[in-house]
Amino acid sequence: MAQPLYTAHLENKLLLSEPAQCYHLEFSISGLNSFDFIPGQFVSMVSVDPHGKEQTRAYSIASAPAGNRFDLCLNKVEGGFFSNKLCDMEPGQDVRFYGPNGFFTLRQPLTDSIFIATGTGIAPMRGFIQHLFPASGSESSPESGKDRSEGRRIWLVYGTRHETGLYYHQYFEKLAAEHPNFQYLPTLSRPQEDWKGLHGYVQDHVVELLKSRSNGNHPAPTAAGPATFDIHAYICGLNKMVSSNRQHLLELGWQRKQIVYERYD
Numbered sequence: 001m002a003q004p005l006y007t008a009h010l011e012n013k014l015l016l017s018e019p020a021q022c023y024h025l026e027f028s029i030s031g032l033n034s035f036d037f038i039p040g041q042f043v044s045m046v047s048v049d050p051h052g053k054e055q056t057r058a059y060s061i062a063s064a065p066a067g068n069r070f071d072l073c074l075n076k077v078e079g080g081f082f083s084n085k086l087c088d089m090e091p092g093q094d095v096r097f098y099g100p101n102g103f104f105t106l107r108q109p110l111t112d113s114i115f116i117a118t119g120t121g122i123a124p125m126r127g128f129i130q131h132l133f134p135a136s137g138s139e140s141s142p143e144s145g146k147d148r149s150e151g152r153r154i155w156l157v158y159g160t161r162h163e164t165g166l167y168y169h170q171y172f173e174k175l176a177a178e179h180p181n182f183q184y185l186p187t188l189s190r191p192q193e194d195w196k197g198l199h200g201y202v203q204d205h206v207v208e209l210l211k212s213r214s215n216g217n218h219p220a221p222t223a224a225g226p227a228t229f230d231i232h233a234y235i236c237g238l239n240k241m242v243s244s245n246r247q248h249l250l251e252l253g254w255q256r257k258q259i260v261y262e263r264y265d
């Protein structure tokens with residue numbers, strides 16, 4: 001059966017980073033009271049380009065379900081049709097979309113989880129985190145209800161070059177301060193001198209945190225045995241980063257189904 005084509009109405013727009021030209025867009029869906037999706041899924045935006053050709057692009061939903069609303073986080077790609085169209089929209093304007101789509105969702109039952117993202121790959125992670133820790137997600141109005149993290153340990157390893165590329169930084173910092181089972185690990189590959197956080201690429205820190213976890217009560221995952229399935233990694237961003245992190249985990253003995261990923265290119 002064909003999916004319905006919805007109209008998203010831009011309610012609010014925030015510039016998250018001037019140098020990266022990254023925007024946070026908040027939409028409501030015209031004629032719909034409730035938009036049912038699973039955190040981490042994407043919408044397929046549709047528009048006609050200047051040559052009269054219909055174009056479709058996927059964008060991860062950067063929020064948890066909240067009535068008929070959803071957020072996006074995207075940056076302008078140089079010369080790119082759709083990213084420029086969306087980032088240049090003004091509140092009050094509409095865009096059409098299909099969805100929700102995709103399988104980049106939290107596996108059940110929930111386990112300890114490492115969220116690994118670079119750049120706008122943070123979008124579905126924000127959706128996961130709003131879903132797991134709804135009471136503290138005060139930026140917009142995420143799902144109501146109590147903490148859904150079930151006491152699992154959740155790590156967010158978020159990499160970018162410069163500090164200006166850490167989107168939603170304060171939101172994640174605040175949440176980490178409020179929830180002992182949520183750890184936020186931002187890491188910069190080209191930090192300025194005054195940066196006091198982690199340096200380097202996301203994969204370096206993933207290995208470190210796995211080591212520290214295996215020193216505690218949790219055995220490190222091995223190729224077989226029950227310990228294997230007590231943790232998942234969720235990776236999102238450009239293909240190069242996703243592939244290298246995935247490869248890294250496979251080499252450490254992780255099984256394929258423990259590694260859930262979404263590639264943007």
Ligand SMILES: Cc1cc2nc3c(=O)[nH]c(=O)nc-3n(C[C@H](O)[C@H](O)[C@H](O)COP(=O)(O)OP(=O)(O)OC[C@H]3O[C@@H](n4cnc5c(N)ncnc54)[C@H](O)[C@@H]3O)c2cc1C
Pocket residue numbers: 042057058059060061073074075077078079080081082083084102120121123124262263264265
């Ligand atoms: C499942 C899925 C979810 C996605 N979610 C998001 C999201 O939440 N936020 C987001 O910003 N993007 C997301 N993307 C990428 C998005 O769909 C577009 O590819 C991107 O916005 C570029 O589209 P465009 O029409 O502007 O550029 P195009 O006209 O399609 O491409 C212009 C050039 O840019 C290159 N390019 C394509 N995508 C990127 C990129 N992301 N970064 C750098 N260069 C690129 C292309 O190779 C091409 O050479 C997602 C992609 C997928 C498959």
